[in-house]
Amino acid sequence: MAPKVLVTRILPPQTQAHLLEQDFDLFQWQQDCCIPRDVLLEKIKGVDALFCLLTEKIDNELLDAAGPQLRVIATMSVGYDHIDVNAVKSRNIALGYTPDVLTDATADLTVLLALGASRRIKESIRAAENGQWGKWAPTWLCGSQFTNKTLGIVGLGRIGEAVGERLKAFNVGRIIYSGRTEKPSAQAKLNAEFVSFGTLLQESDVIVVCCALTKDTENLFNYEAFSKMKKSVVFINSARGGIVHQDDLVRALDENLIGAVGLDVTTPEPLPPTHKLYTFPNCVILPHVGSATYETRENMAGMTLQNILAGLDNRSLPYSI
Template identity: 35%
Template sequence: MMKVLVSINIPEIGIELLRKEGLETTVWTRELPMNPEQLLEATLHHDILLSSSIYNLDSQFLTQNKHLKLISQFAAGYNNIDIETAVQLGIPVANTPNAMTDATADIAFALMLAVARKMFFMHQKILDDDWGPFRPKAHLGMELKGKTVGIFGMGRIGTAFAERCAGAYGMKVVYHNRAANSKLEKKLKATFVSFDTLLRQSDVISVHSALTEETREKFNRSAFERMKSSALFINTARGGIHHEGDLITALENKTIWGAGLDVTNPEPMKADNPLLTMENVAVTPHIGSATIEARNEMARLAALNI
């Protein structure tokens, strides 16, 4: 009988599917994840690992566990896994890319609104007992209707986010991708543009690409300096796609207007990060997939991949 290690406390729907298939399933039921030593020791005694992006499955870990028949990720991305080593060792890797499309598009949309209206900052003022008198020109936000939204990475999530922007606010959609998509352009009246044009034309830029060597810290000082001074930068994809120091500088110098992040670089973000006290910034702790529906579907797909 194949032995499966579920290394994180996933929704029960995934566990039930595994056991229904007759797989001997061991589940880590604690809320906090395993430490590296615990993960290594446990994996040595199992044939299949159901893992997550919180674990670093590097070359050393994979070499020590070359007996594995499969790694099934409870995540859309797999940049935590040394894929080159996995291929060399003949260990297949599966993920759950379709489960969190709507949930992540929603959090990107929510961050865009939160930044545009300085919601996090204003909420903090209430907590600080600083409701204050009515001041007609203090802490003003901006409206989004009719603005131009630029999508970096027009995959499933980028498309879902663009649909929300176009549908709710009539925003004009431009996008930069590896290739143009004529069907999508017709559906959303979207325009494929160069990266430089995306930076210069967009009132809001939302990142939805994978983290690769090509996209790593793509949004850096050079990129921010080409954006409008009134632009919002939203990243719900991977923190490594933006250079955080350059982003902080761009916001402090008013090179761009605001930023909304569900991912940070590095991650997790430290509590003394200056982004957390800026009035034109909203940060959430990588909760893009944190809905009941998305997490249940992720668990189901991760189990079905096995």
């Protein structure tokens, strides 16, 4: 009997074709949107494998609905804060993700946000489009550059290191970082200095958030944190929206405590177009496109399918959590 597999979204072309070649009893959500929770809970019943995204909450309710036949869950994501890992593993379900695949794409996007926010790209585009572009003026739409500035990286993992390597090319004067532990190898590559979180907040001209969302980092950037930053700081978050207390960010922008902000992640996602964050001219918001290159998304989907195939074959997952 063919294994029953649930896939919660249409995949990039190469992996989609490979998926359809498999001898699966396949249900795949066909619409270009998140599978509704009630549909997911209904279709998960009796499946052998679940191919999911970070948009699906994998919790006890879903696992109970699936039943004992579920053998493998593979998420097409590097982060897995949407999964109750303990609940999955307590049921002896193999669990996979896609590590080390989106570093370059996300680092590129993070640098894009940093440059865009610091050089007032949102205001500049609007000025050109809305007819505000007049004769050249010495101080009109002047932003800041990174030369000799202090870059602070929160979370010097693979993505944080890649961001640091890229921004070094813009002649930053100093790189500092904070996190749970020191990272000697990355520190040596970047000539970076490990500092306390408080020191990073106070001394950085550019702050880039690259850490994972955990109980320790949830709402790490709150009003108190924003109050300690330089008022000219460029603040960038391309990690997870929950690391920032969003109402406190709004308050900090209202009180001009921050020079510029660039966000690729928010809470919730999608962020409603009526949200106040959009009203600030110095706040650039992107719709969580950090890994959105054809190359990266195809790699992520391919790795996830490899995990599904391995789990169904009772082999160790090549990319397991």
